[in-house]
Amino acid sequence: MGIGSQVISVIFRLFELIAGSVVAGMVGEYLHYVSEAHDSPSHDMVYTVAIAGISIVVSLVCMPPLKYAFYGFLLDAALFICWMVAFGLLVNLKGGVGCESDWCYSNWGYYWGGYYNYYPVSSVTAQGVGNSACGKLRAAIAWNFIGGWFWLLSALLGLYVVLRFRNEKKKNASLDQPGNHTIEVGNSKQSGEMSSLGKEYTGATDASTTVAHL
Structure with a gap:
């Protein structure tokens, strides 16, 4: 209104x-x-x-x-x-x-x-x-x-x-449903895991580069 x-x-x-x-x-x-x-x-x-x-x-x-x-x-x-x-x-x-x-x-x-x-x-x-x-x-x-x-x-x-x-009102009610929060949490968790894997991969690449120089 x-x-x-x-x-x-x-x-x-x-x-x-x-x-x-x-x-x-x-x-x-x-x-x-x-x-x-x-x-x-x-x-x-x-x-x-x-x-x-x-x-x-x-x-x-x-x-x-x-x-x-x-x-x-x-x-x-x-x-x-x-x-x-x-x-x-x-x-x-x-x-x-x-x-x-x-x-x-x-x-x-x-x-x-x-x-x-x-x-x-x-x-x-x-x-x-x-x-x-x-x-x-x-x-x-x-x-x-x-x-x-x-x-x-x-x-x-x-x-x-x-x-x-x-x-x-219906739109706000659908956003407040528990399933939507679960999906959001799941997506956040998956994003965190992907970020950790990316960091591990970057660290391994840096180590390989250092060994090659030696």
Whole structure:
């Protein structure tokens, strides 16, 4: 677990926290307006804000680049899937490139604009509500998508770190096996014997040379 992996992990967690906070803030405010109007919110929005809240907690817990944060890569992968589901639900509610669905003006725009204080939802029209809250919905969808991909990146980083750690652990365990030490001792002993034989041979050669000179 190197310094580089730890720094990258903190960056990923920071973006996950930001994305979760933005989505939770925008969707949570919408749910607040719906609650004030004593109406029932969209189940898709309830799901989205729940995933955003869970993501905020998990990103804060996993922010310190400790070992447990990397071992949670399966949770990161699960949250990525949850975020992509929420993204699909929000895009389906929005409809088209702009905010073209009936839900955008009769629900999202209706509550964001505070029209529930003056008119029943049955009397509002797309022209009357307009697209004033469309930018907020687009921002929530965009941060939903961005946050989801950072959860995937965290999952891939965690998987890489865990596999690398296990490989290093296996390598160190194989080096610490008794058989390896025996081989090393045997090789050292054999090298010592060869060195002794070399010295004896050198000594015999020198003696022969001396006798020849005499």
